[in-house]
Amino acid sequence: MTEIMEQLQYYSRFILPVMAVIILGSCIYSLLKLKIKPYSMAELVNTINGDKIPLDRWEISVGRSKLCDITIGYGSVSRFHAVISRRSDGWFITDTFSKTGTKVNDKEVKKLVQLFDGDSITFGSAVMVFSAPLYPSPNPRIFAAVKPAAQDIPLQAAEAPVEEIPEEIPMPDISSSESKEENPAIYVVRSAHAFPLKQHTYIIGREEECDIVLPSQLVSRHHAKITAEDDGFAIEDLGSKAGTIINGKQISRKQLLFNGDEINLGGEELIFYDNYSRFDNYKPF
Numbered sequence: 001m002t003e004i005m006e007q008l009q010y011y012s013r014f015i016l017p018v019m020a021v022i023i024l025g026s027c028i029y030s031l032l033k034l035k036i037k038p039y040s041m042a043e044l045v046n047t048i049n050g051d052k053i054p055l056d057r058w059e060i061s062v063g064r065s066k067l068c069d070i071t072i073g074y075g076s077v078s079r080f081h082a083v084i085s086r087r088s089d090g091w092f093i094t095d096t097f098s099k100t101g102t103k104v105n106d107k108e109v110k111k112l113v114q115l116f117d118g119d120s121i122t123f124g125s126a127v128m129v130f131s132a133p134l135y136p137s138p139n140p141r142i143f144a145a146v147k148p149a150a151q152d153i154p155l156q157a158a159e160a161p162v163e164e165i166p167e168e169i170p171m172p173d174i175s176s177s178e179s180k181e182e183n184p185a186i187y188v189v190r191s192a193h194a195f196p197l198k199q200h201t202y203i204i205g206r207e208e209e210c211d212i213v214l215p216s217q218l219v220s221r222h223h224a225k226i227t228a229e230d231d232g233f234a235i236e237d238l239g240s241k242a243g244t245i246i247n248g249k250q251i252s253r254k255q256l257l258f259n260g261d262e263i264n265l266g267g268e269e270l271i272f273y274d275n276y277s278r279f280d281n282y283k284p285f
Contacts, residue, residue, distance in 0.1 A: 042091060042132035044070070044121070052131070059085045061189055062123060063096075065262060067248070067269060076100050076124030079262060080189055080271060084115070090135050091115040094192050096271075100124035112192075184233055185276035186212060186226070189269040194276060197233055202226040204265060205238075218242050218266030226257070233257045233272070242266035 042055040053070055061068040065079040072081070078098035085092050095102040095109045102109040103122040115121070116137035119130040184197045186204075195202075195212050202211040205223040214223070220240035226233055236254040237244035244251050245264035257263075263270040 041086060042130065042135070045129040045131050047120075047127045047129060053128075055084060055086075055091075057086075059083060059190060061096075061269065063098075067262065067264060072123055072126045074124055074126045077126055078124070079260070080269065081123050082109070083189060083192060089114075091130070091132060093121065096189060096192065097187070097273075098124065183276045184272070184274050186263075187271045187273060187276075188212070188214070189271065194273075196276065197226065197228070200228045203238075204270075214265060214268045216266055216268055219268055220266070223265050224263075227254075229256065231256055232274070235263065240266070 044053040044055065045051070046053070057069065060070060061080060061083050062070045062072065063079050063081040064072060064074065064077045068080065078096075078100065080096050081098040082093055082095050082102045085094075092112050092114050093102065093104065093109060094112050101124070103120075104113050104115065105120050106122070115130045115132070115135070117130065117132045117135050118137065121128045121130055186195045186197065186202075187193070188195070199211070203222055203225055204210060204212040204214065205221050206214060206216065206219045207221045210222065220238070220242065222238045223240040223242075224235055224237050224244045226235050234254050234256045235244065235246070235251070237251060242265065246255055246257075247262050248264075257272040259272065259274040261272045263272065
């Protein structure tokens with residue numbers, strides 16, 4: 001009996017560690033194999049093919065640019081067309097000064113508009129239906145189905161080059177004295193806020209002392225600098241960790257800004273406009 005006990009003790013030195021390794025390995029495998037499906041708070045339904053696009057973030061950018069959360073490959077859709085956001089009192093949409101405009105139930109979006117289940121949203125000529133059963137309309141309405149015209153269907157896939165529509169901002173009437181004045185500005189997509197450029201130098205970063213504050217941990221304390229040059233405004237990186245990206249390309253030296261240029265600072269999206277005086281919801285800082 002004593003001999004048997006000694007043998008069990010001897011083999012248990014090897015069996016128990018092996019069993020522990022097997023159990024640990026099976027746990028790790030289960031965790032790696034498990035795919036957690038993101039929770040979709042609402043959806044956009046494509047009226048052409050019925051595809052459903054989940055809205056699983058609190059703020060979602062929509063546009064033709066690949067930097068947007070939802071990319072629509074239509075030539076009539078601006079690079080940064082609109083922003084859909086989730087707030088404590090529901091879903092809202094705002095147009096980010098697109099060329100062709102954004103409509104909800106065939107009404108043009110001029111300011112922040114609340115969305116309800118079944119609302120029809122038009123981005124340029126792309127028509128989507130907002131689906132959120134938890135947010136029914138307080139005033140039940142019946143909307144006629146909006147059918148896109150034949151020319152609305154994109155001729156090319158989103159990945160293929162699409163016909164570029166110049167991202168020109170509608171200019172005021174040149175006959176007025178006010179229209180002759182240029183009002184350059186930096187527009188922050190996330191906050192839908194415009195910063196007019198009236199000084200010689202602007203520092204952009206995470207610190208409160210910066211001229212344009214971007215409260216994100218991916219943005220450096222002093223990330224980039226915009227300066228007024230003889231030919232216009234230029235931007236340069238201030239040695240940030242994430243870098244400064246203009247129209248999808250990271251810059252290594254000072255670069256002149258042109259109307260509609262897309263600026264990415266640590267994931268924060270900004271747009272440079274050379275004239276910002278036309279818009280009614282202009283928000284100076």
